[in-house]
Amino acid sequence: xxxxxxxxxxxxxxxxxxxxxxxxxxxxxxxxxxxxxxxxxxxxxxxxxxxxxxxxxxxxxxxxxxxxxxxxxxxxxxxxxxxxxxxxxxxxxxxxxxxxxxxxxxxxxxxxxxxxxxxxxxxxxxxxxxxxxxxxxxxxxxxxxxxxxxxxxxxxxxxxxxxxxxxxxxxxxxxxxxxxxxxxxxxxxxxxxxxxxxxxxxxxxxx
Amino acid sequence: xxxxxxxxxxxxxxxxxxxxxxxxxxxxxxxxxxxxxxxxxxxxxxxxxxxxxxxxxxxxxxxxxxxxxxxxxxxxxxxxxxxxxxxxxxxxxxxxxxxxxxxxxxxxxxxxxxxxxxxxxxxxxxxxxxxxxxxxxxxxxxxxxxxxxxxxxxxxxxxxxxxxxxxxxxxxxxxxxxxxxxxxxxxxxxxxxxxxxxxxxxxxxxxxxxxxxxxxxxxxxxxxxxxxxxxxxxxxxxxxxxxxxxxxxxxxxxxxxxxxxxxxxxxxxxxxxxxxxxxxxxxxxxxxxxxxxxxxxxxxxxxxxxxxxxxxxxxxxxxxxxxxxxxxxxxxxxxxxxxxxxxxxxxxxxxxxxxxxxxxxxxxxxxxxxxxxxxxxxxxxxxxxxxxxxxxxxxxxxxxxxxxxxxxxxxxxxxxxxxxxxxxxxxxxxxxxxxxxxxxxxxxxxxxxxxxxxxxxxxxxxxxxxxxxxxxxxxxxxxxxxxxxxxxxxxxxxxxxxxxxxxxxxxxxxxxxxxxxxxxxxxxxxxxxxxxxxxxxxxxxxxxxxxxxxxxxxxxxxxxxxxxxxxxxxxxxxxxxxxxxxxxxxxxxxxxxxxxxxxxxxxxxxxxxxxxxxxxxxxxxxxxxxxxxxxxxxxx
Numbered sequence: 001x002x003x004x005x006x007x008x009x010x011x012x013x014x015x016x017x018x019x020x021x022x023x024x025x026x027x028x029x030x031x032x033x034x035x036x037x038x039x040x041x042x043x044x045x046x047x048x049x050x051x052x053x054x055x056x057x058x059x060x061x062x063x064x065x066x067x068x069x070x071x072x073x074x075x076x077x078x079x080x081x082x083x084x085x086x087x088x089x090x091x092x093x094x095x096x097x098x099x100x101x102x103x104x105x106x107x108x109x110x111x112x113x114x115x116x117x118x119x120x121x122x123x124x125x126x127x128x129x130x131x132x133x134x135x136x137x138x139x140x141x142x143x144x145x146x147x148x149x150x151x152x153x154x155x156x157x158x159x160x161x162x163x164x165x166x167x168x169x170x171x172x173x174x175x176x177x178x179x180x181x182x183x184x185x186x187x188x189x190x191x192x193x194x195x196x197x198x199x200x201x202x203x204x205x206x207x
Numbered sequence: 208x209x210x211x212x213x214x215x216x217x218x219x220x221x222x223x224x225x226x227x228x229x230x231x232x233x234x235x236x237x238x239x240x241x242x243x244x245x246x247x248x249x250x251x252x253x254x255x256x257x258x259x260x261x262x263x264x265x266x267x268x269x270x271x272x273x274x275x276x277x278x279x280x281x282x283x284x285x286x287x288x289x290x291x292x293x294x295x296x297x298x299x300x301x302x303x304x305x306x307x308x309x310x311x312x313x314x315x316x317x318x319x320x321x322x323x324x325x326x327x328x329x330x331x332x333x334x335x336x337x338x339x340x341x342x343x344x345x346x347x348x349x350x351x352x353x354x355x356x357x358x359x360x361x362x363x364x365x366x367x368x369x370x371x372x373x374x375x376x377x378x379x380x381x382x383x384x385x386x387x388x389x390x391x392x393x394x395x396x397x398x399x400x401x402x403x404x405x406x407x408x409x410x411x412x413x414x415x416x417x418x419x420x421x422x423x424x425x426x427x428x429x430x431x432x433x434x435x436x437x438x439x440x441x442x443x444x445x446x447x448x449x450x451x452x453x454x455x456x457x458x459x460x461x462x463x464x465x466x467x468x469x470x471x472x473x474x475x476x477x478x479x480x481x482x483x484x485x486x487x488x489x490x491x492x493x494x495x496x497x498x499x500x501x502x503x504x505x506x507x508x509x510x511x512x513x514x515x516x517x518x519x520x521x522x523x524x525x526x527x528x529x530x531x532x533x534x535x536x537x538x539x540x541x542x543x544x545x546x547x548x549x550x551x552x553x554x555x556x557x558x559x560x561x562x563x564x565x566x567x568x569x570x571x572x573x574x575x576x577x578x579x580x581x582x583x584x585x586x587x588x589x590x591x592x593x594x595x596x597x598x599x600x601x602x603x604x605x606x607x608x609x610x611x612x613x614x615x616x617x618x619x620x621x622x623x624x625x626x627x628x629x630x631x632x633x634x635x636x637x638x639x640x641x642x643x644x645x646x647x648x649x650x651x652x653x654x655x656x657x658x659x660x661x662x663x664x665x666x667x668x669x670x671x672x673x674x675x676x677x678x679x680x681x682x683x684x685x686x687x688x689x690x691x692x693x694x695x696x697x698x699x700x701x702x703x704x705x706x707x708x709x710x711x712x713x714x715x716x717x718x719x720x721x722x723x724x725x726x727x728x729x730x731x732x733x734x735x736x737x738x739x740x741x742x743x744x745x746x747x748x749x750x751x752x753x754x755x756x757x758x759x760x761x762x763x764x765x766x767x768x769x770x771x772x773x774x775x776x777x778x779x780x781x782x783x784x785x786x787x788x789x790x791x792x793x794x795x796x797x798x799x800x801x802x803x804x805x806x807x808x809x810x811x812x813x814x815x816x817x818x819x820x821x822x823x824x825x826x827x828x829x830x831x832x833x834x835x836x837x838x839x840x841x842x843x
Contacts, residue, residue, distance in 0.1 A: 039385060067455075108582040
């Protein structure tokens with residue numbers, strides 16, 4: 001499948017521990033299986049201790065692009081945490097950038113300690129809408145918690161992505177990669193999380 | 208799950224650069240692999256250790272990088288193929304051996320992979336290891352991508368074997384810790400038998416002779432590099448500007464040229480073999496343009512070497528204008544990005560490029576600064592280091608003589624900032640806290656009357672602190688050594704070390720007892736659980752009062768991430784909302800503002816503290832710090 005733009009640039013962002021790296025790896029392998037050249041650049045190291053994390057995914061049919069997206073060239077930002085999307089749009093967004101956002105905030109230690117304030121969620125969402133051409137919002141954490149573990153949030157978000165018809169990824173591609181990359185004992189739950197994400201974003205689009 | 212053992216030649220996988228290097232070694236038939244963990248290199252041995260049994264490879268987490276290189280070199284001397292991997296700082300540790308091994312030569316292919324960390328994303332420095340290739344007269348390869356990382360590693364074994372010297376591969380974070388497509392090759396089917404030929408001792412003497420032999424090998428290497436497919440040119444026949452690059456610079460240069468549509472005006476020379484220089488190839492390339500731009504991380508390594516070569520052949524290639532770090536065109540610190548090159552080429556070649564309107568940039572920057580609060584790094588909820596630094600801070604304050612902590616590399620390095628209450632006052636190499644304390648501990652004779660403390664982790668203790676302790680005990684240095692034993696190499700991903708009782712291959716072995724080792728040296732040794740805050744404070748205060756010699760305090764409590772998985776919470780912890788006096792207390796939010804555990808939340812609406820049960824790991828330490836005794840705990 002030809003891409004609308006080549007390379008197609010995606011940023012997955014969140015906070016250390018949210019499963020950012022795994023989500024990008026699964027998505028990347030799904031696309032490699034479909035024949036694309038994929039490069040992923042990840043922030044690591046100190047960012048695991050409560051810091052911001054982001055993965056750059058470059059998808060192409062023509063070249064193995066660099067692991068860093070140039071300024072202003074993100075096509076889609078997937079945010080596992082809402083304020084992190086704003087942080088990513090500052091260097092990488094443009095008026096055509098789209099955003100798929102998990103609504104649930106994670107408070108930084110500075111906020112927890114009472115040294116700074118977390119913004120009103122409404123204010124964050126308004127800014128996101130102004131800075132993006134399209135925004136999809138869902139509470140992936142709530143869906144994951146209903147399933148018994150907030151760690152499913154990243155898979156819920158991948159399921160949501162699959163419903164947007166931006167990239168050729170579907171449940172079958174996910175199942176195939178999940179069998180190779182994830183442990184077998186939670187396979188059914190992961191497939192269910194993917195499915196729930198798909199439904200949640202469709203529901204959002206209908207409202 | 209590790210994919211690097213997949214036996215399916217031709218299949219394309221999405222591999223991390225480090226996994227591609229590991230796969231390249233497997234395809235080359237490597238039999239012995241060793242490393243000490245350090246980002247961005249840890250996944251090389253990490254992924255190999257997962258497939259070691261199945262592929263019948265010996266894989267080891269060694270005590271430090273020098274031993275790792277020695278382990279891999281032994282395989283080579285017995286005719287097998289060996290691999291040692293390390294981060295840039297690790298090559299410093301291994302270099303003493305390396306600079307003798309180059310002279311003695313090797314037998315089976317020996318590859319040393321060093322992963323540099325431009326911008327020090329997870330390091331204490333950003334040194335450019337390529338200097339070691341010149342220093343040691345050894346061949347140097349630099350992968351520019353993922354497939355190449357695999358192919359280069361495989362070839363490095365052949366080259367090493369052909370020349371009889373170790374081959375260096377220098378990767379960087381943006382190759383090692385990035386992922387890309389890699390097409391798999393064949394897996395080897397045969398193992399070599401190890402045999403040491405006792406008739407030919409492996410010696411660097413006579414040195415001048417072996418040194419001369421080494422230079423001859425390097426000349427032979429140069430010839431091999433002239434025709435290497437890892438060096439290539441992409442661009443027009445007569446470019447206005449010629450970019451000369453290696454490593455991640457290749458990807459950034461391609462990106463910039465294609466973004467600006469400069470394919471007809473700019474040519475790019477990619478060098479994969481960067482020492483010794485492939486001079487014939489280079490001469491041909493340099494003749495293409497008068498203007499040459501060097502794109503490399505971090506030091507001007509190619510720049511300096513190519514300039515020197517160009518001066519030598521000036522009459523043949525004509526005068527050149529060289530741009531790079533020397534001319535101030537590109538920064539000589541920090542990592543490069545595609546944006547560095549886009550900006551530079553845009554100005555240099557006068558093209559227009561606006562990826563987004565200026566008004567958008569301003570709005571997006573404002574939105575981020577107003578509504579994306581900073582995320583300062585901190586210790587995890589229930590981290591024993593927080594408790595340790597709390598006790599140290601209190602003990603030093605009570606002592607009142609302005610004592611100080613000399614630091615080291617690990618999670619506990621965060622002790623330099625708010626997470627560790629700014630207690631750690633120096634940060635250098637592995638084991639350097641203990642080493643510096645040996646010196647500070649002798650300065651009493653020149654008037655130093657402050658208590659001296661050094662800190663190291665359990666893995667660091669084995670890696671580099673033991674010689675410092677031997678020295679301290681023997682020469683009578685006066686300091687207090689704190690060993691923060693959290694039973695894990697937590698910073699780099701929980702690799703086993705000699706205290707954990709596990710090996711890289713998953714075998715259970717007898718752990719090496721830290722206290723026993725220190726006692727054998729003749730040091731006074733105490734052990735405490737830092738979660739018992741009062742007891743820790745008492746012992747620390749006592750040890751600070753003692754006068755002479757090295758005293759050791761082992762602060763033992765498992766890493767919260769490991770403990771959480773294994774046994775869950777120690778205590779149920781909550782804040783009694785009646786007892787908490789909030790802002791009226793006078794403690795000035797000690798529990799949240801200063802203690803800074805992610806599990807303790809300052810609730811602005813009620814004006815009191817509360818425990819976030821989703822985050823609290825139940826260490827119970829905060830119950831000891833509240834002056835109003837409002838934080839309560841109960842064994843769970």
